[in-house]
Amino acid sequence: MTAYRWFPGAQTLTKAEVAVPEPAADEVLVKILAAGMCHSDMLYYDTSFQHTKTKPFIMGHEGAGEIIALGESVPSTYPDFHLNQYVVIHARNPCLLSTCPVCSIDADNLCARYFPCGLGIDGSYAPYMVVHARAIVPVNATKDEIPPPLAAVSTDAVLTSYHAMKDLRAGETVLVMGIGGLGINAVQIAKNVKGAQIVIAADLRDEMLQEALEVGADYAVKPEDLGSLLYNHGLNVDTAYDFVGVGSTFKSVLEHIRPRGTVIIVGLGATCVELPLVPVTRKEVTVKSSLWGTKKELEEVLVILKDKKIRPLIETRHFVHALEAFEDLKNSRLKGRVVMVL
Structure with missing residues (x-):
């Protein structure tokens, strides 16, 4: 073969x-x-x-x-x-x-x-x-209910986002940094599965910001516009997810997370990122990492896909x-x- x-x-x-x-x-x-x-x-x-x-x-x-x-x-x-x-x-x-x-x-x-x-x-x-x-x-579904391409991406692109958001609480304001193959799913999981009140999407690409809005994001802006968005709308980010994982995106989520908020690193775009101790300590920010997902969570993801809660x-x-x-x-x-x- x-x-x-x-x-x-x-x-x-x-x-x-x-x-x-x-x-x-x-x-x-x-x-x-x-x-x-x-x-x-x-x-x-x-x-x-x-x-x-x-x-x-x-x-x-x-x-x-x-x-x-x-x-x-x-x-x-x-x-x-x-x-x-x-x-x-x-x-x-x-x-x-x-x-x-x-x-x-x-x-x-x-x-x-x-x-x-x-x-x-x-x-x-x-x-x-x-x-x-x-x-x-x-899969416990037909190929019409969950087509094979969708089933395939459930095992990582959806599962990784789902696992990263396992502790997300209903009513939170969420920032999703990086709207790619995982981030686009994270927007929908936060909104349609976890019950986030406000979901903010951030990405450098205009077409991906539009995609984020189409699947349920409340706001979609480029990283440099996050500060003015939060200020103008009186928003405080409770949990931020970095689906890129490079120095600039990590710095941005740290800057825009509220005091005692949580930052979760999912993307592995760089082998290391700098943690500025004084700004982080002043906010008492929690920084966590997240890796892939469990077998049980994969079973749960397949149910979510069958119910068409995310696309x-x-x-x-x-x-x-x-x-x-x-x-x-x-x-x-x-x-x-x-x-x-x-």
């Missing part, structure tokens, strides 16, 4: 012919129907990112498809799994063991026992993918155009999430 892999020293995805994998006893073979592309893929092409991989692997950590083969022990361990079942892949790939210090406290998004699928081990940029059965989540911004391209799509992602030429369909 044709797959798109990471190779050591390569500057972009590498197209390769590899054997169709066979599932081990505790694995399933999934026929991939849609695979989303994420900016996290770029970490493996960033020389400052420290990792231990030396062998090629198939990329892609947003996958949706159908089970077409079950490992010999799967039917007894997961009796609800069956052939042709519509599923998504929780590519965080946690161990889910009761003895795990993070999985045992419902923080399996932090489990580092195994590499994530597509970010260290073979992922979904291929027609077929083997996955440990523990990482499979049934992710998706661009679909055929699998054969993966290299071009990857270059567009790398060079910031995309409005939302690009999804390859097979």
Whole structure:
């Protein structure tokens, strides 16, 4: 089969012919129907990112498809799994063991026992993918209710935003910095799922500000206009989400958060950002980080999508155009999430 892999020293995805994998006893073979592309893929092409991989692997950590083969022990361990079942892949790939210090406290998004699928081990940029059965989540909807491209992005682009907003309280005023593949979902989750009173979207691109307004943002401005917006409308930002994660965006959310407000960093646009201690201390600001999402939260996200509470911004391209799509992602030429369909 044709797959798109990471190779050591390569500057972009590498197209390769590899054997169709066979599932081990505790694995399933999934026929991939849609695979989303994420900016996290770029970490493996960033020389400052420290990792231990030396062998090629198939990329892609947003996958949706159908089970077409079950490992010999799967039917007894997961009796609800069956052939042709519509599923998504929780590519965080946690161990889910009761003895795990993070999985045992419902923080399996932090489990580092195994590499994530597509970010260290073979992922979904291929027609077929083997996955440990523990990482499979049934969609429990038809393909008309949740089309495969939408199911694919649920596993990260929606899940990551949903997890970041898990503690958001109804009635808050929220700032979403960065209206991309995740930020556009965050606007809708804050407004339609969490009950935020006011949602402010900030981005440098006029077209994305318009998209934010169309999906429910109350205000949409460029970062340099945030101060005047808050002043003119008498607004105080309770919680701010940085979906970019670079020095300028982090500085902006710190500047505009209210005293004793909360800033949550989601984007990983830079390896580090500066924390100005005096301004932050004067406000007693809480700064938190957020990573991906749990398997249980992924199940909840699928229900939200089935109920049409959010509408992710998706661009679909055929699998054969993966290299071009990857270059567009790398060079910031995309409005939302690009999804390859097979």
